Amino acid sequence: MEVQLLIVDDEIQIRRGIELGIPWKDYGITGVFTSEDSPGAIGILEKEKIQILVTDIRMPGMTGLELAEFAKKRNPDIHVVILSGYSEFEYAKKAINIGVVEYLLKPIKIGELTALIQKIMGEIDTRELEEAQQRKEKLEQSLEAYFDGEEPGDGEYERLLEAYTGHKGNQHILCMVFDFDTRGTKAANGCVSYVREQLLNKDTGREDNFLLRWGKKLVWFTFMDICRSRDQVIFQMGNLLRRMNSRCKSSDYNGESGKIGIYGNFGLSAGVSEIAPLKNLRFAAQTGAELLDHRLYLGGCVLIDQADESCKNETMFSMDETAHLRLCIAGFRYGEAEKDINNQFCTMRDLKIASYDFVKGTCMNLVQLLFQTLKSSGMDVEAVLEKNRQSILAIPDLLTIEQYREWVLNVYYLILTGVSGHQGQTPNQMVITALSYISTHYRDEITVDSISSYVKKSKNYFSYLFKKEMGISFTEYLNKYRIEEAKKRMETTADLNAEIAREVGFRDEKYFSAVFRKLEGCSATEYRKKKGRL
Template identity: 25%
Template sequence: MEQKELLTVIVADDETELREAVCSMIPWKEIGFRLVGSAGNGLDALQLVEQLQPDLLLTDIRMPYISGVSLAQQVRELRPLTQIAFLSGYDDFAYAQKAIEYNVISYLLKPISMRELTEALAEIRGKIRRKFARLLPQKPEKSGWRELLLPLLLDGFAEEAQQDDPALRASLVGAGILAAGQERYSLTVLAIRLEQDGKNRTTPDMAYTVDMLLGKLCRSRSVYSGGRLLTLLIAEEEPRGLELAIDELRQSFARVLELRAIVGISHPFTSFCRCHAASREAVDAQRFAGESGIYHISQIAAESGTAQTDLSALLAPLDNLLRSGSREELEKQLVQSFGASSGTAESDSVTLQVLALAQRVLHTAVSPGEAAALLRRCRIPEPLFSISPPQELQRRVTALCLAARDLLAERRRDGVSLLCAQAMETIEKQYMEEDLSLSGVSEQLHVSPNYLSANMKKYAGDTFMNLLIKKRMEVAHALLTTSSLKIYEVARQCGYSDQHYFSFCFKKYYGTSPAQLRRAESERGGDGA
């Protein structure tokens, strides 16, 4: 990333004069920032962060509707890469220290002059740049743990063992993979592929960045193999916050290196003997991730209602295209695969392998009965080679592959659509609850706030918060024009305990206050009479 690129910033402060002075008097461009928004309260600030995804949020710690610390916590969940600088009175200093875990990069004491604030912001920019610089890939240091970890992840030699033996544990401790004296552990494998414009840009030195980011959650060890990174996470118990850590990883690669990270996650397991099986699970999940960019192997079984199927790496180009490619790309690859073996002794073998691959991929998304019905629809014979010429069988297998690809794409869309529909249903049913939030709904749906937010924008057309505000405002408008409820009663029924803030939001949304709307409706009613 170009070092001179401007960092984006949002300013939030309920003191209008101070906020406007900061926005207008700070020489933002000269000190390396671009001001993209400002807010007068915590809710508006959170809404802007979700929409604009800034590099820095400069906020007062005492904010209406959401306090600065609560705002920092929710920003951390939604946008882990966004750094936060607090403006605080002296009495709030100890209070602010508690929020360090929420990406608070600095806290500045009020009163503060514009010169002092400018100097402080220049220092903050330097801190953020240094954080970004630490994310750049580095050549891995020489270490014996890679020589031990690679066979565990890539070979199945240890899979027959039921538990780790003392010799293996000693080797793991000696290599620095397992902490000395650690008897209990929960393991997870991630498969990570970094792309730019659809092309694989993963390199071995990116393992450093992955381990630095995920190492904040638990012990992380990454190796490069087959055009992807395989990462083993070692925690004392199943790590909480894994999705949040992966969100930060994906945002970091996107912001600093302009790379899209596609991540597959295995089931958690408790024996190093299962590393190979877990790495296969993670690779399968990563191939299935598609547009979402992150996929947990357990989602496959959960969405299909079937047991997890062990997929092979057979015909890797076809595997990837079946899961996430276009029809045109898949059809072209099939023509090449069949064409290369045409007229040779390997022709039947290639056809059989392609059919086997299509069936295995199908079983990650549909029930055995649905898969069998698709085979019948595409007229796949039994026995397989009972028809001639061979080109006719290849044509039918091609039709099966294309149909499987379409079904998988539909199931992915259905899964995300179902997730968004559940979020929309929550808004419809719980809009009157003041504490309804993106992070709370995400927790109910077992996804990260960032993942839900991104998909809501894509499939529902707007951010979660904007959709919630839209629902509340529509209900408020209806109550104000059709009922005799007092304005504070309307506010409470729409999730606002503060009538003044409700009026502020209503006027911001409709361009008129609740009282003005009622007067206009009353005058229209009088004219009609």
């Protein structure tokens, strides 16, 4: 930043003393101009970009106040220091009226003047930073609008990128798209400031990392050179991703206050594009965003690399073998039906299906198969469909194949056990809605108050009807459901018990341990030993 200063005084000793008596460069002043009168000063003001004007108040012709007024009209941001041998109030009053707030009496004390210049330089620096931030934010908004917007005009996008980054459009970047592993935005919003801070952390030793918003996704990119390899950057960012996920899953988070931790039990994943020119940032970001669909079979908290061949070829899946499943449905054999459904979803996961529409279509086929088979068997299921169509047939927006599997199994459980247990009676719509909600939100904080509000019933009526239909209280059912999910994780992962407790919705590890022991007759650690996981 260049800051230029103009000294105006008709007394040469004062003018030269101020000019030569202060080491201006030490205070950030890059250019010093002088003039003995106002006409000369006006010429300099019209020719040069002056940020600080130091002028005597009493000069032949135009006074210092009139000169200050002229300077302020040309540049409202100019800082004016008035020097005067007179301390009359009227001078000070007029100076204030035209926007001059700095007023020094002669004889000038160098210490006072330098202290004043330091103060002014601080104000200039602050204003420059604010203006630079405003320019940056305006450029960011323009660039972010193009992620989902129309194709930019010829060269326009490249010009915006060059202005934003200070790099040429043909310089190469590596782009990563980060996304929160949640379909909602409430949880993500609580952590976004922390994630932004980490992704732009200068402690990584790089000054050329940049970050843009794309809905709830974050587009991070960094400039590459011969000193950095793609594998090196991915390794570093993979470590950072693991640290952020560990922090975002800590138990002390409050999504409303912005503290870091868990709110709705979510993590963060990233899709990594190939190295590309800066001008192709939009296409690199779109590639990274498409890779995030592979979370369907990979799960959350993953870094997905375009260069990984396993993510490139997608084998199509068809649901042809349904004869045995139909028999299980007709005989109300939920346990056997569960195995068939598990096999269907395991196949999709093994084939690395990365199409959300395809997985949701498979879920719909399985649910329709359930009702068609029951109807063909002579069961009256139309009432069930009519009263519960929204909660049963509306496939929710979930993140992983595992979550969709849980949802389908919950529908099968509700219908097969409900229809057989009620001897043809219709399972209560409110209970089905509540259980369906639990199957997709058990990781979140669920209370009797929140679930009764969700099904639009009073707390007491909901609690009564739920226990009547299910044979156990809502809290008991929720705890059993969460413990079953915890057991699955204990048998398939090496995660700590505390981590698993948080993953299935328990906020208090001690409470999790007590519930686990009550339901299973042993501690979580003892259970894992029995299963050979410790």
